[in-house]
Amino acid sequence: xxxxxxxxxxxRPAWPTRGRGEFRSFLAFARGRPGFLLGLVxxxxxxxxxxxxxxxxxxxxxxxxxxxxxxxxxxEHAMGTDVSGMDVFSRVISAPRIDLTIALSATVIAxxxxxxxxxxxxxxxxxxxxxxxxxxxxxxxxDIVQAFPVFIFALALVGFRGPGTENVIAALAFLNxxxxxxxxxGAVFQVRERPFVExxxxxxxxxxxxxxxxxxxxxxxxxxxxxxxxxxxAILLSAALSFVGAGVPKPTPEWGSMISIxxxxxxxxxxxxxxxxxLALGVTVLGYALVGDGIQDFMDPTKRR
Amino acid sequence: MMxxxxxxxxxxxxxxxxxxxxxxxxxxxxSFHIEKGEALALVGESGSGKxxxxxCILRLIEPTAxxxxxxxxxxxxxxxxxLRALRPHMQMLFQEPYDSLNPRMPIGRIVEEPIRLxxxxxxxxxxxxxxEVLDMVRLGSWALDKYPHQFSAGEQQRIxxxxxxxxxxxxxxxxxxxxxxxxxxRAEILDLLTDLQEQLGLSYxxxxxxxxxVRRVCHRxxxxxxxxxxxxxxxxxxxxxxxxxxxxxxxxxxxxxxPHEQLSRFVLAGEIPSPIDLPPGCHLYGRCPWAxxxxxxxxxxxxxxxxxxxxxxxxxxxxNAADTTASGSGRRPPGxx
Amino acid sequence: xxxxxxxxxxxxxxLADAGPVRVLNGAGLSLRxGESLGVVGESGSGKxxxxxTIxxxxxxxxxxxxxxxxxxxxxxxxxKEEELRHIRGKEIALTSPEPRKHLNPLLRVGDQIANVLQxxxxxxxxxxxxxxxxxxxxxxxxxxxxxxxxxxxxLSGGMCQRVIIAMALAHSPKLILADEPTAGLDVTISRxxxxxxxxxxREFNSSLILVSRxxxxxxxxxxxxxxxxxxxxxxxxxxxDFYAGAAHPYSRHLLRAAAASRDERRGVATRLGQRxxxxxKGCAFASRCPVALPLCKEEAPALEPVAxxxxxxxxxxxxxxxxxTRA
Numbered sequence: 001x002x003x004x005x006x007x008x009x010x011x012r013p014a015w016p017t018r019g020r021g022e023f024r025s026f027l028a029f030a031r032g033r034p035g036f037l038l039g040l041v042x043x044x045x046x047x048x049x050x051x052x053x054x055x056x057x058x059x060x061x062x063x064x065x066x067x068x069x070x071x072x073x074x075x076e077h078a079m080g081t082d083v084s085g086m087d088v089f090s091r092v093i094s095a096p097r098i099d100l101t102i103a104l105s106a107t108v109i110a111x112x113x114x115x116x117x118x119x120x121x122x123x124x125x126x127x128x129x130x131x132x133x134x135x136x137x138x139x140x141x142x143d144i145v146q147a148f149p150v151f152i153f154a155l156a157l158v159g160f161r162g163p164g165t166e167n168v169i170a171a172l173a174f175l176n177x178x179x180x181x182x183x184x185x186g187a188v189f190q191v192r193e194r195p196f197v198e199x200x201x202x203x204x205x206x207x208x209x210x211x212x213x214x215x216x217x218x219x220x221x222x223x224x225x226x227x228x229x230x231x232x233x234a235i236l237l238s239a240a241l242s243f244v245g246a247g248v249p250k251p252t253p254e255w256g257s258m259i260s261i262x263x264x265x266x267x268x269x270x271x272x273x274x275x276x277x278x279l280a281l282g283v284t285v286l287g288y289a290l291v292g293d294g295i296q297d298f299m300d301p302t303k304r305r
Numbered sequence: 306m307m308x309x310x311x312x313x314x315x316x317x318x319x320x321x322x323x324x325x326x327x328x329x330x331x332x333x334x335x336s337f338h339i340e341k342g343e344a345l346a347l348v349g350e351s352g353s354g355k356x357x358x359x360x361c362i363l364r365l366i367e368p369t370a371x372x373x374x375x376x377x378x379x380x381x382x383x384x385x386x387x388l389r390a391l392r393p394h395m396q397m398l399f400q401e402p403y404d405s406l407n408p409r410m411p412i413g414r415i416v417e418e419p420i421r422l423x424x425x426x427x428x429x430x431x432x433x434x435x436x437e438v439l440d441m442v443r444l445g446s447w448a449l450d451k452y453p454h455q456f457s458a459g460e461q462q463r464i465x466x467x468x469x470x471x472x473x474x475x476x477x478x479x480x481x482x483x484x485x486x487x488x489x490x491r492a493e494i495l496d497l498l499t500d501l502q503e504q505l506g507l508s509y510x511x512x513x514x515x516x517x518x519v520r521r522v523c524h525r526x527x528x529x530x531x532x533x534x535x536x537x538x539x540x541x542x543x544x545x546x547x548x549x550x551x552x553x554x555x556x557x558x559x560x561x562x563x564p565h566e567q568l569s570r571f572v573l574a575g576e577i578p579s580p581i582d583l584p585p586g587c588h589l590y591g592r593c594p595w596a597x598x599x600x601x602x603x604x605x606x607x608x609x610x611x612x613x614x615x616x617x618x619x620x621x622x623x624x625n626a627a628d629t630t631a632s633g634s635g636r637r638p639p640g641x642x
Numbered sequence: 643x644x645x646x647x648x649x650x651x652x653x654x655x656x657l658a659d660a661g662p663v664r665v666l667n668g669a670g671l672s673l674r675x676g677e678s679l680g681v682v683g684e685s686g687s688g689k690x691x692x693x694x695t696i697x698x699x700x701x702x703x704x705x706x707x708x709x710x711x712x713x714x715x716x717x718x719x720x721x722k723e724e725e726l727r728h729i730r731g732k733e734i735a736l737t738s739p740e741p742r743k744h745l746n747p748l749l750r751v752g753d754q755i756a757n758v759l760q761x762x763x764x765x766x767x768x769x770x771x772x773x774x775x776x777x778x779x780x781x782x783x784x785x786x787x788x789x790x791x792x793x794x795x796x797l798s799g800g801m802c803q804r805v806i807i808a809m810a811l812a813h814s815p816k817l818i819l820a821d822e823p824t825a826g827l828d829v830t831i832s833r834x835x836x837x838x839x840x841x842x843x844r845e846f847n848s849s850l851i852l853v854s855r856x857x858x859x860x861x862x863x864x865x866x867x868x869x870x871x872x873x874x875x876x877x878x879x880x881x882x883d884f885y886a887g888a889a890h891p892y893s894r895h896l897l898r899a900a901a902a903s904r905d906e907r908r909g910v911a912t913r914l915g916q917r918x919x920x921x922x923k924g925c926a927f928a929s930r931c932p933v934a935l936p937l938c939k940e941e942a943p944a945l946e947p948v949a950x951x952x953x954x955x956x957x958x959x960x961x962x963x964x965x966x967t968r969a
Contacts, residue, residue, distance in 0.1 A: 195405040198365050199468070204392035204422035206385075217409045301452040302408060350828035458685075487684040487855060489895060492902040514829060558829040560858030562900040564881050568862060572837070573830050575784075576798050 036294030042287025049096040057090035061253045070270050080272035091253040092280050103234040106172035114180020122188025123211040142178040158246040172234045180223045187219035224296045228289035255281045312339040317371035331357040333532040344509035346519035349529035355512045359478045393423035393472035400481040402461035406453040413449035419472045438467040459490035479511045528552045531588040538614040548616045550593050595620040647673040652709030667873035678850035680860030683870035689853045693819045698726045732762040735810035739822035741802035745794040751805045752790025758812045777808040800831040814846045821853045857900040869893045872926035879952040889954035889963035891931050933967040
């Protein structure tokens with residue numbers, strides 16, 4: 001019998017990893033976890049508001065009502081009005097459109113990039129040849145990015161590319177990559193020592209196959225857990241950028257800028273201008289955190305029951 | 306059936322760097338062969354290098370020197386692409402039943418993977434093959450969609466066996482396949498391994514620290530101590546009369562579940578030395594009750610002192626002859642420290 | 643002879659996310675002074691938990707639900723943490739299956755032994771260190787005056803286990819609980835440790851509970867044996883009687899499996915490699931038992947005498963002992 005080289009025919013697994021009935025098992029899984037359900041509700045509301053927020057708002061969120069500055073909460077203005085006379089409630093429920101766009105896209109890009117770089121740098125650390133060079137280069141790059149003060153760095157990036165939503169997203173994604181990279185790299189170090197990795201080599205996987213089909217799925221946990229804080233961090237940082245004028249342009253409803261604009265009013269007794277966007281921000285971050293935890297458990301078959 | 310060499314290992318050496326230009330001499334010149342359909346046991350304690358030998362053969366680690374001829378090809382220097390093409394012919398069963406299975410893969414995919422990567426088969430044929438091997442290890446198609454943690458340790462090890470035989474390999478390296486299992490499961494796994502070996506004509510390299518575990522499965526035994534093979538012979542003869550003092554100590558340290566059995570007094574003194582600073586002569590010098598000064602000067606070669614029995618000991622011929630005349634249950638034990 | 647220790651009907655559960663898991667389910671055993679008892683069971687049987695219960699070492703989420711541990715006439719489960727501290731290490735000592743993890747990596751072994759000595763005895767540091775050297779010598783460590791200055795990572799696993807034994811013996815305790823003392827050790831080292839332990843227990847006139855999964859170890863180093871299955875002691879007997887003929891089908895299975903995996907004979911007919919299940923009623927072993935009667939699934943048997951000084955938890959114990967069943 002001659003030794004045949006690797007066949008390049010149908011290499012797809014005969015097994016779907018997640019088959020039919022997956023949705024049903026997801027529902028069963030969610031039913032037993034009230035925290036996860038609460039998170040799902042919050043996430044659903046924010047997504048709904050991201051699409052329809054400005055339409056269901058009682059007042060136009062970007063237009064000031066003449067002579068209605070700093071009114072306390074009342075029947076007409078459930079959350080009062082801000083210093084320029086805009087309805088706080090309308091602005092709070094309109095803000096997810098821009099906040100979620102920025103936070104989700106920035107975090108997802110950072111997650112994908114960070115996990116990829118983390119797997120490469122963790123899996124090839126200590127190996128020989130090109131893999132080791134890549135691994136070292138990635139880590140030094142992350143060191144450099146993290147060595148700069150976060151805020152200055154974002155400011156410089158936005159200043160260099162000019163203000164605008166895409167540039168805020170790019171800046172936040174870039175800044176978040178090292179966090180996902182480091183936690184993934186740490187997890188990869190542990191996973192790559194486990195015997196099933198050797199078993200994967202024996203099965204005939206290429207090194208790339210071992211890294212991405214076997215090590216990566218088992219090293220995603222910490223990165224997934226970091227998504228929710230990542231989203232919170234992104235919202236807060238974009239607020240700070242808005243505050244110094246390097247973020248989203250002013251009248252656009254955005255929780256961060258509403259908090260920073262309303263903060264001085266807190267001290268003079270008009271608590272509603274900053275409190276309500278703050279609460280909305282907090283509840284949203286919490287919702288994503290709960291969903292993140294739940295998804296992490298769901299991805300781990302040993303924790304599903 | 307026998308007679309043709311499937312695997313031929315010559316002068317295998319493996320050193321691991323240990324910092325400060327020092328090396329852990331895990332394997333220092335090991336030679337042996339396995340014939341087609343033969344089960345060879347490689348027995349030794351921790352630090353003997355037995356596991357390193359197994360990993361070198363499968364090229365999970367790179368050997369420092371030596372040749373490994375498998376199916377007529379030198380595996381020791383083969384590049385990765387050709388090595389991967391050879392993977393379906395040589396497989397491994399791991400010590401840890403649970404940890405050697407990817408916890409995020411269903412059983413079907415775990416068992417299928419080596420076939421998918423190594424054989425040109427349609428998905429349908431692969432599924433049939435997976436069900437077939439699961440039946441062979443006395444699991445069934447019901448296991449396909451389940452995950453590793455849903456099985457007991459014994460069942461997990463049977464899944465590992467199914468994966469190892471899925472590609473119809475010629476050689477399976479068994480790395481302590483029963484040492485993590487409870488006694489009642491251990492016997493069952495050993496039976497299964499023996500059955501499969503006979504049915505499929507497999508060759509085994511059975512790595513173990515427990516001489517008795519290999520007794521039923523293996524035809525021949527090679528005993529390792531600190532990176533060297535100290536004795537080889539057929540399993541039956543080895544259990545009948547171990548010739549090397551280390552083999553003898555290993556065998557006499559087995560405690561049978563019988564309170565009336567006389568415990569052998571052949572117990573080695575002291576600790577296993579570090580494989581970084583090996584003694585200049587025989588590695589057992591300092592623990593061995595037979596040792597003389599010459600033993601510390603040079604390492605003895607493996608010599609055939611009885612037909613089919615090769616032993617690396619200057620004193621074995623003399624001491625064993627003396628022993629048989631003195632109807633020996635071993636010598637007096639060395640004084641404790 | 644008087645009983646030194648009597649563990650009666652101990653129930654322990656573990657509070658997992660999904661609810662409490664029963665681990666000990668009415669376990670009991672007794673030990674006479676000067677006796678060595680082997681506690682045999684497979685992984686998950688609860689043998690380690692039983693040992694830790696005796697010393698009151700279980701912390702939440704572990705929960706002792708009921709039972710008593712009578713040591714020297716006093717119930718240890720009723721004692722306060724403060725009182726237990728005077729007993730641990732002094733009256734009852736514990737050795738670990740993982741000696742290296744049991745030692746503090748940042749302290750020299752001599753200091754660790756000295757700390758144990760000073761914990762229960764008013765002793766100057768110098769005297770304690772001197773005594774530590776003597777103890778290391780008595781457990782067969784070469785150059786003990788040098789080794790007291792070693793850190794645990796500088797010693798092999800076998801040496802660490804010797805240090806642990808030295809610490810256990812520091813106060814000549816009445817009872818030593820040895821939890822799988824040879825689990826991580828090489829076979830040629832195991833014999834040394836077991837021999838050492840047996841000799842020292844004799845010399846110090848202590849009693850020993852040796853927890854092991856190895857029936858070979860128990861056969862040679864204990865006088866009595868207790869088999870534990872699913873959190874209950876299912877058989878307890880003199881070692882010679884037990885190995886000559888066990889009265890519980892599970893014990894018989896263990897013995898057969900141990901013999902089978904030790905020699906070239908084939909075939910353990912029954913397949914028992916499944917998980918242990920705790921039934922709501924009836925005998926815990928019934929679902930795996932080759933000689934179970936319909937009644938066994940209904941009625942839980944008690945641990946009752948089957949011969950002199952020989953107890954078994956099986957309705958058919960007499961038949962099993964006489965070898966009339968194919969268990």
